[in-house]
Amino acid sequence: MLSRSAPVFYGDLRSHERVPLPFSAFIGFCKQRLQNTDGVCGPCGVNNELERNGMAESESYNESFPYDDAHQQIYLAQVPIMNIENEEHGQLEALRDDIQTPIFLEEKVLSSINLWMNNAEARSSTHYDPHHNLLCLVAGCKRVVLWPPSATPTLYPMAIYGEASNHSSVALENPNFSIYPRAKCLMEYSQKVILHAGDALFIPEGWFHQVDSDEMTIAVNFWWRSNIMSSMLEHMDSYYLRRILRRLTDREMDEALRKDSSPEMLKTKMNMCELLDKREGDNSTDNQNQTCEELDLNGTQEQRNTLHELEPFSIQALHELVSLVHDSVNVADHVEPGQSTSTADSTASVKVEYKKTMTTDSFSLEDDPVAKILWTLDSCTLQSVFLAMARNFPRTLEALILHLLSPVGAEVLTRKFDEIDRRTTEDDRNKFYKVFYGAFDDQFAAMDAILNGKESFALQAFRNVLDKFVGFDLGGPTRGLR
Template sequence: MEESIRIRRYEQLPTAKDFDSLIELRNVPAVFVGCTKSWRAFSKWNPSKAGLDYLQELVGSSAVEAMMSESAPVFYGDLGSHERVPLPFSMFIDFCKQRMQSKHEESLGPSCPSPQTPDLSSYGIDGAYLSSECVPEHIYLAQVPIMNSDCEERVQLETLREDIQIPSFLEEKELSSINLWMNNAQARSSTHYDPHHNILCIVCGRKQVVLWPPSSSPSLYPRPIYGEASNHSSVALENPDYSIYPRAERSINFAQKVVLEAGDALFIPEGWFHQVDSDDLTIAINFWWKSNIMSSMLEHMDAYYLRRILRRLIDKEMDQLLLQLGIGKTRTCGYKQPNNGQADHGDDNHNQMFKELDLKEKRLQEGNTLLELEPAAAQVLHDLVSLVHNYVGANQDQQSLSASINDVEVREDDKYEKRVDDCLKDDPIAKILWDVEPRSLQHVFLAMAHNFPRTLEAFVMHALSPVGAEVLTRKFDEMDQQSLEEDRIRFYEVFYSAFDDQSAAMNSILKGKESFTQQALKVLTWETLKVLTGEVYLFLFVYTNHVISLLG
């Protein structure tokens, strides 16, 4: 788990300024201890202190929507898994009282009489409400509006507003809604994310919340983006079927768990998946508001944002591909500070070492001798020359030596499974390039340019694969960072002097790098479409290529 996304716990409430800059801006959950203890609701609503009587008298028989489900105590978000039934709030409170009495009598032993189900006729209930035969054990008041800025007509429990307080660090926020969450028995809400920032405040009872960052979406299999409940996971994490959802096994690697006691509050940023378990008779209030990021995302900028995000995802995917191909883990060949078992003499030894290296590099640039190479670098030179010669020899009967990467036609209808692995899974040249320290590789190339120019040309124009081109350009970047401007210019002059057509050599490297980037984009687009749609269809590969062509 990355330290930057670990949930923090605050014993004191932050100021509005600190919340904005240190918490909300990080987009990482945070727990605020004792956030609701100053509320009137904290003392008045507690079921163990006649809080249910207080609520029943305060709200009365105002109609609310209760959630019921055959899957209870687990409540899923899609419409097909639950139903919302209107009933008087006072009736729900009676169900809660019944639950309290039942739990109390269970603690006294089996000789106590069972509690009686409330007489529904006393509420004046008609066919639109519950019948006495269908009263379930678990009833959940989920997201019952106390305030709603978009639709005041939906507000059902405005009378509760005076008993709660907007947390001081949210006072300058433009809230979208305030909602009540209350369950008569243990309940679990299925894994989902919200499109708004959220502060979940526990008035009484206890909740356990498991959270996953948005980056864990692939392991949680979100429902299709084109369907309802698209913000919910397809996986029943209490009993996951890994044969259908194999990536779900990795979800535990991203999960963080927090326990919220009465008085605590939890900041759940937009996009964070969360699963909430509530104890019996838990009451909570939540505040939703639109994030600054979403508020500032102007519609005419969508294409730009998409390209920026896609570029970052592609870079990450390329790193992952290199790791999957066994590249990017270790580096084995590099300069070590000479010591020879003697005492360290500080700056004098350092200065002498760098003078020797500079002199050695100068002689290499002048092409004086191969003997200036370190033994490990000389071995790299030998291995690269051998691999290039073997590659050229193996391909002489199949293609002309003048063929370059520009002549290779990229087949867009290749099967997805063969996207890059078949041609790159065994790439010894790319692995050698990655393992060599930049300065050592620079010396190897200088030696090749002076002593084996045709081999260097064949290396770049023919033997260098797309992944090799990607690794080579990364090495060039590292060389540039470690070299003075004069040395950098001199190196590239010597390097490209080995080619009859320097522009073709540069173009070959760039085309190879672009080919690798395109492969990463294919993988990324495929995986992203699976996350967005929630399903895998055969036509998606065709659509993937279409998206790639549109994105350029």
């Protein structure tokens, strides 16, 4: 391998080229380097090993290699000693008899045995292998940094369809954190190992690793398929793919909501509680009446009495939701001739003109006040709030669900519905949903709005999964779930 960025060797084919080089010529480069060190013996006895190789100093290895000034850019990387998938290309097959297979690998079906050798210091780019790997050091020193597969998002793997799909996109030297922001914390998930001659390191399949090698370092590695990969039948690949993508998408949604449930969210909830405690301390009927009048100036006395049954926390949440709807829309009541202007919202025909600044495309709790309120309420309180809205302000509830519910809001809402389902009996559930959906002129439109929003949130999570784990940008919104 001839690298254009030596001593760093990147796996991307655009960063290096394969060049024909007799093994004896490379050994000659190594001997020349050792001689240039004024006779100092190479690390871990490499000088003696090369002398025993039997190569005469007078041998003209330079004639075998046209890149006279690029000796330090050459790295013997993954040169096969044995390869069951391509036996005819065992370039160093003559060394096979000199390699003793470790006892615990004797019952394994080896995929390949490879030689790794460098005469100058070298750094390999971060990558993973599709096999279990036993790295054995013959001479020199290697420093290995390991990352588990779970750290993949911080390493930005190259696109799955590319020729270097098992390599990280993050440069070893001067990484661009403006392009790869998650890489700022990649070392938090790493483990470091130093290998000397005689040491061996097991690297499980799928584990990312980056290796720094001292000058004159020689290593041999063994690759073999894991039991899991050996047991996976190809006709099940599509099923496994869908199951894994679904599981990663579900986890991405959970992490997005957990990430947005920050101290700021808790602070919001505490502020609401403080307001309610203050309101509850007044405990006056006049204040409660004022609250109800703020919720809907056209409300009837019967509706006010229903609202008075709510806990202070529920009243505050209801007030916040109604205010958000009213702030986002212009409501004009079309009153039939002879109809009182105090007719309740539930009996009025409402014309709604929506502002352009609504957050119906939001994927982040922090950016969405409606979703934030829904998230801070427990399922019992939210059920009470929705029942009050459905009975007293059905058009406001309709506007909230049909026009103000963002993707993250829909996801939060359905999760709250799931909590309600687990907490209540079947009869109580049916009664609740009958009242809730009964507030809509078109119940199916409400269900579609919630479902479409929920699926939009999942789609953004899926996009993030492709970006983090597959290295593919599907496009679309980039807010909230990143």
